[in-house]
Amino acid sequence: MSSFLGPVEPDGRIPPYQQTRVAAFLISAHGALARQFAFKLPARLDAAWQTELNAQFYREAEIVSLLLRATSWVLDPSLGYMVASWESAWLPAPVEGIADPRLAQMIDLAALAHAVHAGIRPAALLPLEADAQDPFVMALRRIEFESGRLLQAQILFLKGADLAPHRDAVSAALAQRHAGVRKLWRELLESIGIGAPPA
Amino acid sequence: MPFLSHGSYRIRYELVGPAGAPAHVLVNGLTQYSELWGAYCEALSARGFRVATFDLLGQGGSDKPRLFISQDDQVAALGLLIDALGDGPVFLSGISFGGLIALRYAIEHGKRLTGLVPMSCFAELSPQLLLLGNALRTGLILGGTSYLQDLLLPMNLSDQWLQPLLDKLDSVKRQGWLVNDVYALQNLMESFLDFQPLTPRLSEIAVPTMILNGEFDFLTPRGLHETLRVEIQNSSLVIIPKAYHAFTLEKGTLTVDLLARFAEDVLAGRWQGNQAVWVAPDQPGGELTPFPAGYDHLRAIPVKRALP
Numbered sequence: 001m002s003s004f005l006g007p008v009e010p011d012g013r014i015p016p017y018q019q020t021r022v023a024a025f026l027i028s029a030h031g032a033l034a035r036q037f038a039f040k041l042p043a044r045l046d047a048a049w050q051t052e053l054n055a056q057f058y059r060e061a062e063i064v065s066l067l068l069r070a071t072s073w074v075l076d077p078s079l080g081y082m083v084a085s086w087e088s089a090w091l092p093a094p095v096e097g098i099a100d101p102r103l104a105q106m107i108d109l110a111a112l113a114h115a116v117h118a119g120i121r122p123a124a125l126l127p128l129e130a131d132a133q134d135p136f137v138m139a140l141r142r143i144e145f146e147s148g149r150l151l152q153a154q155i156l157f158l159k160g161a162d163l164a165p166h167r168d169a170v171s172a173a174l175a176q177r178h179a180g181v182r183k184l185w186r187e188l189l190e191s192i193g194i195g196a197p198p199a
Numbered sequence: 200m201p202f203l204s205h206g207s208y209r210i211r212y213e214l215v216g217p218a219g220a221p222a223h224v225l226v227n228g229l230t231q232y233s234e235l236w237g238a239y240c241e242a243l244s245a246r247g248f249r250v251a252t253f254d255l256l257g258q259g260g261s262d263k264p265r266l267f268i269s270q271d272d273q274v275a276a277l278g279l280l281i282d283a284l285g286d287g288p289v290f291l292s293g294i295s296f297g298g299l300i301a302l303r304y305a306i307e308h309g310k311r312l313t314g315l316v317p318m319s320c321f322a323e324l325s326p327q328l329l330l331l332g333n334a335l336r337t338g339l340i341l342g343g344t345s346y347l348q349d350l351l352l353p354m355n356l357s358d359q360w361l362q363p364l365l366d367k368l369d370s371v372k373r374q375g376w377l378v379n380d381v382y383a384l385q386n387l388m389e390s391f392l393d394f395q396p397l398t399p400r401l402s403e404i405a406v407p408t409m410i411l412n413g414e415f416d417f418l419t420p421r422g423l424h425e426t427l428r429v430e431i432q433n434s435s436l437v438i439i440p441k442a443y444h445a446f447t448l449e450k451g452t453l454t455v456d457l458l459a460r461f462a463e464d465v466l467a468g469r470w471q472g473n474q475a476v477w478v479a480p481d482q483p484g485g486e487l488t489p490f491p492a493g494y495d496h497l498r499a500i501p502v503k504r505a506l507p
């Protein structure tokens with residue numbers, strides 16, 4: 001198994017069946033984050049930190065929109081089952097040790113977003129031969145770059161002083177979300193002939 | 200690929216060279232990964248040493264803690280590796296961040312070491328280093344690993360090294376970019392948020408110590424190495440000519456030679472620190488020369504040292 005997408009087509013494109021599955025996974029994950037951020041976003045902001053919720057919602061939505069347009073889609077009958085399993089994994093999960101349900105939900109969402117933004121590096125799958133001017137290639141680079149920035153909101157929240165008394169609960173929630181997201185990502189990559197991710 | 204276990208974390212390491220031989224343990228800088236020591240493993244094992252390399256927590260093939268990386272854990276991971284080497288002589292070298300971890304190990308477990316080599320190192324965050332570190336962290340956050348590499352390459356390597364690579368810098372950066380994750384590098388950088396200067400404890404280091412500093416290193420300039428020289432009684436400072444912060448990368452054969460000679464001299468009982476200041480040769484095998492008497496080694500221009 002390779003560590004990278006490909007072999008690329010003669011024009012430097014990533015094979016469309018690989019594009020389809022990778023894009024479907026990313027749309028599912030970032031789309032779920034967009035939806036969950038949207039539900040947390042009040043119609044009128046009453047705290048400074050909520051400006052970040054607004055930014056996160058639109059950037060996640062932008063990632064979905066970008067992939068819808070940049071991907072060379074092909075029919076993939078297996079996707080129905082795979083998408084269903086992914087979507088169920090993104091559903092809110094309880095956080096042990098946090099009594100306040102609102103806070104628990106925020107920690108779970110931040111943990112999921114941290115796992116998606118930190119644990120999935122789509123650009124690291126690109127082989128050297130990939131055409132840098134191809135829209136899908138550019139999209140993967142952009143998503144990885146943007147994820148590094150989006151991640152900062154999760155880092156600030158999860159490392160923040162407000163959650164210091166709950167550090168064990170936060171760490172456990174984060175470990176659980178990372179394990180879940182990485183498992184799905186690894187299984188997806190194996191389904192398109194990619195072994196241990198390079199990063 | 201072998202791993203050590205520290206709590207729930209796995210630390211990737213590699214041993215090269217004859218078992219039972221005196222060992223060199225090499226500790227990575229912040230953005231490094233253990234494969235960058237490949238030439239050192241080959242050359243030092245050819246000179247009869249065992250060589251141990253590993254990825255720090257948060258680097259390369261070792262586990263990457265998700266929110267926090269403690270420098271205590273890095274020292275503990277290094278200790279596990281040294282324990283795995285048995286009871287023979289151990290020479291511990293580390294560059295930059297890795298040098299700091301090596302210093303901390305030497306302070307806490309100095310008796311286990313036969314020799315120590317801090318390279319491009321520091322025991323405290325001077326205002327310049329603190330602000331540079333903050334700026335590099337901001338660069339990482341805003342521009343990702345690639346941008347951090349873009350900042351570090353011209354800061355830490357010479358024109359002579361960079362010139363032939365100018366049109367292929369992406370390939371130079373690629374492996375480091377692949378194996379290092381933004382959040383993990385950020386956690387490594389943020390392990391300095393509660394950093395306490397080591398300077399008050401440097402005098403506890405009694406093991407022979409060769410401090411290596413690039414002539415043109417402005418990330419960790421001479422003054423930071425001078426603190427080590429002054430505080431560590433059994434030390435000497437060796438200035439690497441025409442070298443920048445990342446001289447282990449740029450001047451690998453010279454550095455290997457200096458590490459091997461230091462170890463051979465210590466084992467033979469020839470080495471004397473005397474807190475002396477030396478200038479390394481340009482090429483491996485050349486003679487070290489004493490810094491000219493009466494001149495100030497902290498200056499870039501030949502200024503007579505002030506008399507006490």
